[in-house]
Amino acid sequence: MIRFDMSAVRHAARTTFRLAMGGLLAAGLAVGVQAQDRTAISGTTVSLAPLKGFVPSTKFAGLENAEAKASVLVVELPPEAHPQLSTLFTNLETAKTNFAKQNITIDDAEDIDTAAGKGRILTGQQALGAATFDKWIVLLKGAKTVMITVQAPDDSDLDGDDIVAMLKTVSLGAEPTIDQKLAALPFRVRATEPFRVVDTFGGLGVLMTSGPLNVDSKGSQPMLIVTYQTGGQVAAGQLAAAGEKLLSTTRGFEKAEITKRDTVTFAGDKDGVMLSGTTTEGTTRKRFAQYMGLGPDGRFVRMIVSADESSYPSLEPAIKTIADSVAFAK
Structure with a gap:
């Protein structure tokens, strides 16, 4: 499950790390190379x-192999994230310490040559419920900071x-x-003035704000985030409890x-839940x-919005319109 840090969203470097780590937790996994087909x-x-067996996912940015219960998750972050994540990936002991906080055990790290240039790959495992998954996590640098996570059950036939x-x-x-980014999300949403789209992240979420700044380090502007959950499931009747728990850990x-x-x-759910209040x-x-x-x-879609008490009332019509536009992608 991906968790979003509203204050971190306003700080590019900090945001990239938290969203990336959240993406790692959610990563499903992929498998079999057909080099002739890209x-x-x-x-x-x-x-x-x-x-072989991997096809584009409709749930996240990446690929799925339903039979192997494996996936390839692509998380793209601002270029400013690369120095911070590179430090994490370069030092094996640092990687072990930090990924352990996400219940991921890192065993090894090595440099690899890719068609995109030099990359750094971490290998390890993660326990998710009663199952254990093998993981391969690679960091690359292009127009964006790119992190790709491959995950597969440890008893699968996939070859490392x-x-x-x-x-x-x-x-x-x-x-x-x-x-194009919005069209690739596993849900649909439309911005309504005064809100505008800043960017999407991880193929799973979208950030909106109202105001001139894209990176709002002081948190002076309203922020609205919509995201799709990929890891785990919520049973019918448990959405309210899950929502309160998520809020308390954001x-x-x-x-x-x-x-x-x-x-x-x-999002088409007549039994959806809305929590409101102050922070x-x-x-x-x-x-x-x-x-x-x-x-x-x-699976669920989550939208969270915050703004100064003085400006929030004037934003409520736009917030409701945006909320009404949210729907799962077909």
């Missing part, structure tokens, strides 16, 4: 020659050498347009005061709302 990962700069060979075929092209909202709990229609960021008191809607497969 596949472009929709909404990203990445193309690669996938292993084949997976590394697949990752060596990665090439990086031009950055897609915002419209940086900046750990001590949020929930003043209202509503059942709403969101404090630095010395500024803000109002927030969090919407969640459950899909037929137990």
